[in-house]
Amino acid sequence: MASDHTRNAILAAAERLYADRGFGDVTLRDIVAEANVNLAAVNYHFGSKDELIAELFVTRSLATNRERLNELKAAEEKGGGRAGIDAILHALVGPTLRGCLGPDREGSTAARFMIRASIESVPPIRRIKNREVDHLRKFIAAMRRSLPGRDDSELYWGLHFALAMSHHTIREKERLTKLSEGQCDLNDVQAIVDRVVAVSVMALTGAGATSKASAKPVVPHGRLTRQDL
Amino acid sequence: MASDHTRNAILAAAERLYADRGFGDVTLRDIVAEANVNLAAVNYHFGSKDELIAELFVTRSLATNRERLNELKAAEEKGGGRAGIDAILHALVGPTLRGCLGPDREGSTAARFMIRASIESVPPIRRIKNREVDHLRKFIAAMRRSLPGRDDSELYWGLHFALAMSHHTIREKERLTKLSEGQCDLNDVQAIVDRVVAVSVMALTGAGATSKASAKPVVPHGRLTRQDL
DNA sequence: TTGCAATTCAAACAGTTGTATGAAACTATC
DNA sequence: GATAGTTTCATACAACTGTTTGAATTGCAA
Numbered sequence: 001m002a003s004d005h006t007r008n009a010i011l012a013a014a015e016r017l018y019a020d021r022g023f024g025d026v027t028l029r030d031i032v033a034e035a036n037v038n039l040a041a042v043n044y045h046f047g048s049k050d051e052l053i054a055e056l057f058v059t060r061s062l063a064t065n066r067e068r069l070n071e072l073k074a075a076e077e078k079g080g081g082r083a084g085i086d087a088i089l090h091a092l093v094g095p096t097l098r099g100c101l102g103p104d105r106e107g108s109t110a111a112r113f114m115i116r117a118s119i120e121s122v123p124p125i126r127r128i129k130n131r132e133v134d135h136l137r138k139f140i141a142a143m144r145r146s147l148p149g150r151d152d153s154e155l156y157w158g159l160h161f162a163l164a165m166s167h168h169t170i171r172e173k174e175r176l177t178k179l180s181e182g183q184c185d186l187n188d189v190q191a192i193v194d195r196v197v198a199v200s201v202m203a204l205t206g207a208g209a210t211s212k213a214s215a216k217p218v219v220p221h222g223r224l225t226r227q228d229l
Numbered sequence: 230m231a232s233d234h235t236r237n238a239i240l241a242a243a244e245r246l247y248a249d250r251g252f253g254d255v256t257l258r259d260i261v262a263e264a265n266v267n268l269a270a271v272n273y274h275f276g277s278k279d280e281l282i283a284e285l286f287v288t289r290s291l292a293t294n295r296e297r298l299n300e301l302k303a304a305e306e307k308g309g310g311r312a313g314i315d316a317i318l319h320a321l322v323g324p325t326l327r328g329c330l331g332p333d334r335e336g337s338t339a340a341r342f343m344i345r346a347s348i349e350s351v352p353p354i355r356r357i358k359n360r361e362v363d364h365l366r367k368f369i370a371a372m373r374r375s376l377p378g379r380d381d382s383e384l385y386w387g388l389h390f391a392l393a394m395s396h397h398t399i400r401e402k403e404r405l406t407k408l409s410e411g412q413c414d415l416n417d418v419q420a421i422v423d424r425v426v427a428v429s430v431m432a433l434t435g436a437g438a439t440s441k442a443s444a445k446p447v448v449p450h451g452r453l454t455r456q457d458l
Numbered sequence: 459t460t461g462c463a464a465t466t467c468a469a470a471c472a473g474t475t476g477t478a479t480g481a482a483a484c485t486a487t488c
Numbered sequence: 489g490a491t492a493g494t495t496t497c498a499t500a501c502a503a504c505t506g507t508t509t510g511a512a513t514t515g516c517a518a
Contacts, residue, residue: 006465024253024352028506038467043507045465119350123253133408140408156409161428164397165390172389179362179369180385199390199432206431235495257476267497272477274495 007045009035015056019112023053023122050124057125060099060114065135067095072142085146085204089197092139092159093166097196100170101189118171147204158204165196236274238264244285248341252282252351279353286354289328289343294364296324301371314375314433318426321368321388322395326425329399330418347400376433387433394425 013035017026028049032039046052071091075083083091100111100118117125136159143155169176173186185191242264246255257278261268275281300320304312312320329340329347346354365388372384398405402415414420 168393183382
């Protein structure tokens with residue numbers, strides 16, 4: 001494979017254009033123009049437009065998942081096989097939030113691309129996301145070890161809400177900035193991660209963790225449980 | 230305006246098809262075939278495809294917003310001008326969750342349409358959503374009355390997380406069902422509303438409610454290894 | 459150099475899309 | 489029942505889409 005130059009140029013141009021203008025607005029002709037390659041090169045190297053998009057997303061998504069598992073593994077080793085629930089959640093939402101919200105100008109194309117993918121959810125990407133369940137189960141398993149005896153459904157809800165808060169923050173960061181007139185600092189990624197983790201921990205260990213409705217009374221101040229470490 | 234029959238047939242057919250198959254997959258020709266009307270009728274009655282979609286979304290969205298404000302008003306009147314924070318959040322997320330998750334087979338087309346709109350986020354809908362900020366500010370104002378002295382940014386974050394959990398539950402309900410292998414009951418809408426509200430209240434009144442990053446020391450995780458692919 | 463496979467290229471293909479047109483059909487008013 | 493305004497209709501349009509084709513070009517091994 002001579003040099004991969006054309007292939008890589010297509011990938012780079014596609015990611016940049018999709019990130020900037022969205023999937024619905026970018027055609028193969030736009031991409032090949034940006035990449036300075038021939039139109040047919042896309043189908044030659046990737047087979048189809050959808051496979052190109054899939055490859056872009058898989059690459060970024062695998063990187064995030066690997067980061068997640070690395071952090072999880074490190075946390076569990078540190079705790080002798082059982083990580084604290086906040087460390088587990090940190091490993092879950094940290095990489096995604098840092099990847100998409102971080103002000104690292106270098107990887108910002110990848111970040112903006114992942115934000116797009118989160119917002120627009122085009123078919124080839126949705127197909128890949130559906131396979132993400134196995135990956136999430138590893139976190140459920142870790143949470144089960146960390147909070148033994150807890151009802152499984154509570155763990156699922158906790159993980160679900162953690163992902164909800166992080167993804168929604170990524171997806172709606174502009175609206176939150178506008179709504180709060182800048183009072184919510186979307187640049188302090190570390191603070192956001194801590195905040196999402198804190199609320200998720202409360203969802204899992206706080207009063208809400210009952211099986212039925214029961215919407216328990218408001219928790220008094222200063223009640224965050226930060227175990228481990 | 231003789232009878233509005235054609236107009237209404239188009240609206241109904243479009244909503245049903247968009248709900249079932251998504252925006253990207255339904256053409257005007259599909260819609261007019263389903264509605265048994267002529268192709269040109271869409272442009273005659275609505276001006277363009279985007280205006281048709283916008284009208285569909287605005288109708289449903291206004292209905293939800295009206296429900297929200299009614300519940301909010303009722304709660305505030307009940308409390309003599311100041312509603313409890315959980316009642317406020319209930320008014321915020323209740324209508325949306327009930328509308329999209331409720332098992333009311335009758336209005337289920339509208340529900341499935343709104344789920345689609347939440348997932349796919351097509352341009353004409355995004356434009357409308359951006360105007361939703363004014364509506365949300367009314368809830369911020371109510372929250373400010375309910376939790377006086379609290380930092381505004383905390384209110385924004387609390388509202389943001391409440392919307393995050395409800396929207397993400399709507400959007401990913403199938404994945405949550407699959408992940409939890411049915412252990413999370415997505416049909417008990419009332420329980421879901423209570424759960425979302427409970428966690429949101431904790432986020433607002435719990436320990437996390439500090440102004441800056443602060444809180445606790447950052448958990449030292451295994452530093453991530455930056456490799457590619 | 460010759461031969462062969464991999465790659466690039468211009469061009470065309472086949473299909474779909476939203477929209478526009480102008481005539482026909484309808485409806486209500488006088 | 490003629491008229492004016494509204495609504496429907498079949499059809500065409502113009503543009504754009506992802507994909508394919510077959511010939512040119514390149515790179516490399518024998």
